[in-house]
Amino acid sequence: MIFSWLHFAIVLFLLAGLLFAIGPLILAGLLAPKARGGDIGMPYECGMIPYGSSWARWGVSYYVYALIFLAFDVDVLYLFPVSTAYIDAEGLVPFVKVFIFLSFLILSVIYFWAKGVFTWPRRIQ
Amino acid sequence: MAAQDSVVQPEYLTAGNHHMDPPLVNMKLAQDIFDVCRSMSLWPMTFGLACCAIEMMATGMARFDMARFGAEVFRPSPRQSDVMIVAGTVTKKMAPAVVRLYEQMPGPKWVIAMGNCAISGGPFKIKDNYNVIQGVDTLIPVDVYVPGCPPRPEGLLEGFFELQRLITGKRWWPVAAKVEG
Numbered sequence: 001m002i003f004s005w006l007h008f009a010i011v012l013f014l015l016a017g018l019l020f021a022i023g024p025l026i027l028a029g030l031l032a033p034k035a036r037g038g039d040i041g042m043p044y045e046c047g048m049i050p051y052g053s054s055w056a057r058w059g060v061s062y063y064v065y066a067l068i069f070l071a072f073d074v075d076v077l078y079l080f081p082v083s084t085a086y087i088d089a090e091g092l093v094p095f096v097k098v099f100i101f102l103s104f105l106i107l108s109v110i111y112f113w114a115k116g117v118f119t120w121p122r123r124i125q
Numbered sequence: 126m127a128a129q130d131s132v133v134q135p136e137y138l139t140a141g142n143h144h145m146d147p148p149l150v151n152m153k154l155a156q157d158i159f160d161v162c163r164s165m166s167l168w169p170m171t172f173g174l175a176c177c178a179i180e181m182m183a184t185g186m187a188r189f190d191m192a193r194f195g196a197e198v199f200r201p202s203p204r205q206s207d208v209m210i211v212a213g214t215v216t217k218k219m220a221p222a223v224v225r226l227y228e229q230m231p232g233p234k235w236v237i238a239m240g241n242c243a244i245s246g247g248p249f250k251i252k253d254n255y256n257v258i259q260g261v262d263t264l265i266p267v268d269v270y271v272p273g274c275p276p277r278p279e280g281l282l283e284g285f286f287e288l289q290r291l292i293t294g295k296r297w298w299p300v301a302a303k304v305e306g
Contacts, residue, residue: 029149030148030149030150031148031149031150031155031156031159032148032159032231032232032233033145033146033147033148033232033233034145034146034148034231034232035143035144035145035146035228035230035231035232035234036135036143036144036145036146037137037141037142037143037144037228038139038141038142038143038224038225038228039141039143039225039228039229040143040228040229040231042225042229045202045203045204045226045229047221047222047223047225047226048222048225049225
């Protein structure tokens with residue numbers, strides 16, 4: 001094995017980073033007095049006692065809303081690089097390619113539209 | 126398991142058997158240094174119960190600027206705070222939440238009772254009172270009392286200086302001059 005100062009430096013940096021992260025935790029564990037008992041282990045910290053189980057039911061409308069957000073968001077996200085690169089594109093083929101991609105996203109929007117999501121119903125069929 | 130005589134009961138801080146265990150490494154010098162560090166970086170909890178909280182906010186803002194004295198970072202969570210400023214009237218309804226929030230703070234921790242209501246019930250300390258706790262020190266251990274109705278921001282700052290003196294055993298800031306009148 002060939003010794004390299006660069007590798008040594010990298011390992012040194014890794015160790016320093018690890019110590020930087022774990023050091024304060026160890027110090028706090030050793031040197032700080034510990035509060036014990038009472039409600040210190042309670043998962044919530046707003047002062048109220050949580051009730052019910054975490055398997056609660058949520059309105060499915062929110063889930064669909066999140067999906068729509070994704071549809072539009074991904075739409076915009078992928079169109080940014082397209083908009084910068086499109087000026088150099090030649091011919092009709094790039095247009096068709098982008099349009100195929102877009103049509104699928106538009107399909108998803110139409111799907112939700114047909115489902116009546118944009119009217120924000122109480123119950124989605 | 127039956128309680129044994131050799132087991133020393135810790136000093137409970139609240140009714141919920143909350144207590145503080147001493148640090149694993151309990152060296153005098155290290156703790157003294159840490160005490161100075163702790164007193165100069167007190168993180169109060171954002172916890173206003175009544176009108177005193179307005180003065181507490183003013184203390185944190187630019188005019189009085191608590192950050193000058195090392196106690197700026199108001200934390201929205203008890204898990205990250207050192208100091209609980211009980212700023213206002215503690216009602217019977219709110220008392221369990223106050224105790225719970227105190228218990229959820231990690232050690233070491235301190236409590237400032239701000240204003241007459243938190244100290245003794247203040248204007249609500251009357252015969253027919255049915256819903257106000259007569260002093261928050263009946264629920265949780267209080268380190269510094271800041272009287273006033275409400276205390277001015279200078280008063281709360283003085284309370285912080287007193288807390289810093291309590292932690293480190295030294296007053297770090299100059300004393301304000303007496304004003305005639």
